[in-house]
Amino acid sequence: LVERAPAAAARFDEAVLLVATSAALPAGDLRVWELPQDGRAASAARGLVTGQLAAWGLDELADVSELVVSELVGNALRYGNGPGELRLLRGERLVVEVSDTGPDLPQIQHAGLSDEGGRGLQLINMLCRRWGSSRTATGKVVWAEQNMPSSVLDRRSQP
Template identity: 65%
Template sequence: MAGEQHHRPGAGVRPGRGGRRGPDRLTGSAAPCDRPGPAASAAGTARRLVRDQLAGWEPTDLVDAAELVVSEMAGNALRHGRAVGPLRLLRHDRLVIEVSDRGPDLPQIQHASLSDEGGRGLQLINVLCRRWGACRTAFGKAVRAELDLPKGTRVP
């Protein structure tokens, strides 16, 4: 797909289509995530949505990692994409977290110095996730990250 960036070999990450809700899909956004505002508010709302959904899906071993990933993604969307758009979670053989925003620039890992206070969010995502990537959409971009489900997790 034109404009798509892959940050790991073979990481064909594209945003999914459709907004179907079901036991293994959550599509939606909360009002605080849709408006520019403090990053803590958008990130906190995103963490709560992920935590609540994972409680119903059973991969509770992923809650901490998924909250960190979605928090970084929401913060980046707010800082660099003008506003946090819809959050989408998908669970199949992996947990997929997707955050959209209106910014035109695709994310790139920054190489922060030891004294920098920021610039490490995508490095964390890169370490925690099997793969991640971003692509342009009609309204900005979608950033997607995939976490492996713990062994023994029922896959729908």
Template identity: 50%
Template structure:
């Protein structure tokens, strides 16, 4: 394929190095995605948990509700505290359950281990323990923090040892 592409450019020699990037995207069916938007107010955390639990029930994934509600709670709380609003929340059901939190801040989160006497700093540590993967990416209007969970509740025991 690469040779065919180069031939299509003609006989002119390349002036610089070239790279070919191929990306494969997967389409997600509309019924496998749910999105909400919340203002930056601490009172919306309970509404976000309730919305996520309701969608998991509609998808027949009730067994993921406890863990997902905790993840949603941490993500939305951090967005309210540190990023402002509006806060977007999206669940995607695919090979795994993806939970995304969108906020207007461009400050990337960082995982840290809180000492026993610290009052904060445990949110991302909990998320890292409760999910198989997590990360963040910049968007045009801020950032998205995403998590992945298996579609069964068999993630294992939660290890909160410091």
């Protein structure tokens, strides 16, 4: 880019070039489900996640994952016009994603001692490695990622 800039230009704007590669996921490392648009969504999501974690041999992540998916789906029901897809990605970390059609990105609320709600993202923030959200063409995706147990990472790196 620098070589292509006009030599006599009075002004030169810096540019950033991002180079990314993609790699195909190993078969079976991504699961995607459509969730019901009603009060059954959180229960359905918990069952799907715990069932898939058991199939992957990741039972020790089930308790936190159940809580995370319950909070994400609950937020989608309350603030996002209902959940869309639930995605579970197994890689170097375990990622749980829930999509919805709501326009607003989530923010951690600072609930008072007597408040009955408003602590879901605080819990996710404490229990997970990190979490975040991204806008999509139809709404947003909210995700949370957990570290994989070292025993699982060791097994996956062996030929």
